[in-house]
Amino acid sequence: MPHHKEIRNDADLSVPAYLLLQGKVILLCASGGIAVFKAAGYARKLMEAGARVITVMTENARRFVSPLTFAALTGEKVHYDTFDDSDAHLIPHISLAREADLMLHLPATANILAKAANGIADDLVSTLYLAYSGPVIFCPAMNPMMYSHAATRDNIAVLRARGHEIVEADFGNTACGEKGQGRLACWEDIREAVIRTLTPQSLKGLKVLVTAGPTQEAIDPIRFISNRSSGKMGYAIAAEAARRGGEVTLVSGPCAIPAPSGTRLVNTISASDMAEAVSRELDEADIVIMSAAVADYTPVETSGQKMKKGADTLELILTKTPDILSGILERRTPEQLVVGFCAETGALEAKALEKLARKPVDLLVANDVSEPGAGFDVDTNRVLLVDRDHNLEKLPLLSKEEVAVRILNRVEELLS
Numbered sequence: 390m391p392h393h394k395e396i397r398n399d400a401d402l403s404v405p406a407y408l409l410l411q412g413k414v415i416l417l418c419a420s421g422g423i424a425v426f427k428a429a430g431y432a433r434k435l436m437e438a439g440a441r442v443i444t445v446m447t448e449n450a451r452r453f454v455s456p457l458t459f460a461a462l463t464g465e466k467v468h469y470d471t472f473d474d475s476d477a478h479l480i481p482h483i484s485l486a487r488e489a490d491l492m493l494h495l496p497a498t499a500n501i502l503a504k505a506a507n508g509i510a511d512d513l514v515s516t517l518y519l520a521y522s523g524p525v526i527f528c529p530a531m532n533p534m535m536y537s538h539a540a541t542r543d544n545i546a547v548l549r550a551r552g553h554e555i556v557e558a559d560f561g562n563t564a565c566g567e568k569g570q571g572r573l574a575c576w577e578d579i580r581e582a583v584i585r586t587l588t589p590q591s592l593k594g595l596k597v598l599v600t601a602g603p604t605q606e607a608i609d610p611i612r613f614i615s616n617r618s619s620g621k622m623g624y625a626i627a628a629e630a631a632r633r634g635g636e637v638t639l640v641s642g643p644c645a646i647p648a649p650s651g652t653r654l655v656n657t658i659s660a661s662d663m664a665e666a667v668s669r670e671l672d673e674a675d676i677v678i679m680s681a682a683v684a685d686y687t688p689v690e691t692s693g694q695k696m697k698k699g700a701d702t703l704e705l706i707l708t709k710t711p712d713i714l715s716g717i718l719e720r721r722t723p724e725q726l727v728v729g730f731c732a733e734t735g736a737l738e739a740k741a742l743e744k745l746a747r748k749p750v751d752l753l754v755a756n757d758v759s760e761p762g763a764g765f766d767v768d769t770n771r772v773l774l775v776d777r778d779h780n781l782e783k784l785p786l787l788s789k790e791e792v793a794v795r796i797l798n799r800v801e802e803l804l805s
């Protein structure tokens with residue numbers, strides 16, 4: 390029997406809420422456009438993700454939404470006066486700039502983009518920009534003509550070249566009654582930009598190949614054999630790897646969820662499609678994470694026409710699919726790190742160790758899909774991590790987002 394030690398996990402007793410922005414201070418700089426009303430809602434969402442949000446408003450922003458709205462939503466004093474002397478010891482633009490982990494211009498008007506690009510400091514928001522040396526994100530929102538104007542495009546290019554992130558505006562109907570690019574980006578895009586900016590870029594320069602979701606094995610043009618995998622776990626891993634700066638390729642079976650931002654999605658349907666896609670991508674990858682629930686068997690024959698109802702019973706003959714993970718393990722180089730998954734019902738530890746013996750991955754993520762809150766199509770998971778040296782780590786019931794964080798933390802430990 391292999392000797393293995395158990396890593397104790399103190400968080401085991403509770404199910405902590407996972408707060409991606411826990412402890413971060415975000416300086417939300419709102420300038421004057423109608424999208425300020427959306428910024429108020431987004432401020433709240435940033436707080437729900439654990440951040441402390443301090444709002445600074447331009448004079449025009451205050452024409453659209455009262456500072457009281459932001460104060461009530463964030464529970465913080467709202468700043469707008471460069472010469473505020475309510476606290477005699479503190480100069481607002483210096484003290485605020487010192488405190489913040491991130492400066493988020495939400496929304497950013499053409500005017501603030503121009504002022505920031507040219508270093509003009511004539512109010513608290515623009516002065517703070519010059520007094521701040523941390524990461525800066527601009528989320529522009531304006532009339533489409535103004536957005537596409539060469540002056541605005543040049544200013545955006547200058548800010549980008551300076552290392553700032555621009556969350557480009559969306560296309561659609563704008564409040565001024567025009568159609569085009571100018572609407573404030575959606576919450577998901579802004580959220581990802583914020584999280585990515587605040588996440589240490591520990592996977593920078595590494596290529597990460599993730600498989601996710603179920604496969605579909607066609608019986609005829611209408612029916613297929615599949616499984617209950619939703620892809621949520623694999624998509625969460627791909628999202629987290631991209632946040633850490635990894636270059637992520639997500640080879641996915643049919644899933645109903647959008648590809649995480651910053652990842653390259655390769656759509657596949659059957660096990661053999663997925664095997665081909667993985668084979669094309671494999672040599673490039675530094676890290677391979679096989680979270681897909683690949684069908685083990687596929688119909689020997691696929692009917693080209695819809696099969697008609699006939700006899701009382703029907704036999705389908707199935708044949709084994711290529712085992713993608715076994716193929717990877719035969720072809721891998723010693724530098725590549727490979728993570729496998731194993732979904733079981735009962736006797737998890739014994740089955741995981743048996744699978745590790747059969748499929749010698751660097752890290753095996755095992756879960757018991759018969760347990761409540763774990764497995765398919767739920768937002769939580771309870772997994773057992775078993776590494777190549779048979780160290781076991783039982784994680785408590787966590788959101789799939791946090792499970793992804795824990796898996797990638799272990800991957801990084803195994804890389805070093």
Ligand code: CTP
Pocket residue numbers: 660679680681682683684685710711712713714715728729730731732733
């Ligand atoms: N896997 C694969 N190709 C297959 C079947 C599975 O690459 N045709 C991968 C899965 O993505 C997972 C790992 O192998 O990372 C384990 O899958 P699982 O279905 O739990 O185990 P199997 O090895 O197929 O064995 P069994 O079904 O007997 O448990």
